[in-house]
Amino acid sequence: MREILSRLLATGGRLRSAVSRDESDGDQLATDGGATVQTTRGDSLRNSLPVEWELVESAPFWLPPVLFAGFFVYGAIAWNFLLSLTDYSGLGGAQYENFDFSMYSRMLSDGTFWQAAQNTVVLLVVFTVLCLALGLFVAILIDQQIRFENTFRTIYLLPMSLSFVVTATMWAWVYNARNGVLNQLFRLFNLEGALVGLLRPAGVSAQVIQWLSWNTTALAAVIFALIWQFSGYAMVVFLAGLRAIPTEHYEAARVDGASTVRMYARVIIPQLRASAVSASVVLMVFALKAFDFIYALRGSQPGANMDILATMMYRVAFDSLQWAYGSAVAIVLFVLALLVIGPYLYSEYRRGEL
């Protein structure tokens, strides 16, 4: 892709005359064959342009889309906050009067909210850390100048192209208690009984492993499947990071006599910090949004054992028609997301990346 770009840039002179031919008054400059490009520095010209003129000229391009998206994003969030201060049930029109924080105080004394909040944080932390670790490991493996690299990469990233609903359908079959893939595998090696026995002291009395119904395993099952789906993403990000590290760093470590493990631990992996940060931000956002996956995985099964704030919000607002309460849960989720992305965006801004 870079080649295409540079080739096109090389033909800039030709493009430029094509541009000026479109304009009726472009003749005098179109013939100079790119001399202007050489002599006029873009910087000095830019400084000579008044800011207001730049704003007026660029606004028609970015303002309409920004207003369009901004209405749906920020307008909707503000509206959502307003709704969370009412007691709107979702039937008829909302009454925007008597604003108070009763929905939030109700939330504080709601056990299912705390369960969902706890699950969200556990999912956020465990999923992100394991995903990064696995992604880094796979990226290092792929970086060993292997054959068929493209094939391996394509297959490792494939789960990410599938929708949450599709992967949830597949994993529902893997985790199915009666004759699911996992339980049949355990049965094959005569391990199922042993595992059930292991869990018996914890008050389990079932004959088979009920991955999605037991409190101890439900969230772990969700996390494992999400790692399956998204570790390929971490792999891609880390691979790009590894490829950006100059060869000399490997050679210097070698010359210093560092072992392979030491080289990676001391020299290479520390340089992947930026990749790790950006990957973990995106992974955490995936985790906060994992609604589709849990919704489809749980199917018609009741139970809050794998509830996260995202699924709780939907259940409260759209299944039991408590829109104001659902809005309040959504605001908590939004604040949680802000806590993740706020520092990230700020550091990107400080580094001049924005």
Next chain:
Amino acid sequence: MSTGDGGFLDGLRNTESSRIGLYALLLAGIAFYLFPVETAVMTMFKTESAFARTLPFAPPGADGFTLDALATAWNTLRPGLLNSLLMAIPATIMSALLGSLTAYGLTTLSWRGQVGVVVLIIAGIFIPYQAVLVPLAQFWFQVLPGIVEGFINTLFGFLTGGNWEYPSRNGYVQLLQLSVTHAAYGIPICTLLFRSYYQSISDEMIEAARLDGASAFSIYRNIILPLSLPMFAVTLIYQFTQVYNDLLFALVLINEPASQVATQRLAALTGGVVQSFNTTMAGAIVAALPTLLVYIVFGEQFAKGVAGE
């Protein structure tokens, strides 16, 4: 292969066993990432009797092979697939085009304060959609219909008799609403993708064109747009996958059974009380087909979109 750009087996590169170990790990990776898909494919071809006889990931065997489950799933999902495409394709094109325009306005024509706008846009990528769901439903089903009805009945009251109704019960209108919603929420990520790309285009070329008297639009039309075609490919592929795969917005915005999208129909198939796994697996494969095809054909571009390059 010998001049190392590093790698942890560099020192051992010539030893056969370490290479074998490496490939064994990589193959184990393939098994890990493919086994649910492989199981789904094997399961969808099985009859009920083969189901009991064989392991889930084993092939059905000659006498246990059937296409019934596939046919059932196909018939259930087909209208959903059409709706999904009808909704996702316009949404994808709209958000890519608008993202490209936004990125152009925010990079090549730079002005002080644009960083603030960029931060607001990028933050839009990361917001949890739950935080906008309730207002979204209210906007499409209450506020907008109210405004449009009032507008039309006031202006054309003599034609409508003053009781024209916004057709929000119409399935196609709901699909259109969903499509517009996806287009709006796709703008931030599309802007980000195009922006990093446009930053690599030389200022001088733009300035020269400007000196030649080219308008901002003609610079976009004649220089930027032709240059961005590869990026359009990346963005369209990535964004199509995202929109097609979504369930949440569809659940909230589409309640007409006839206009349900594929993910909705698959979720209903999966969540049903009676579960025959050969049908649900066939459903998963059928619903995944469009994005699987896109991924197999354009895998490289998809990876670029994922990595935000």
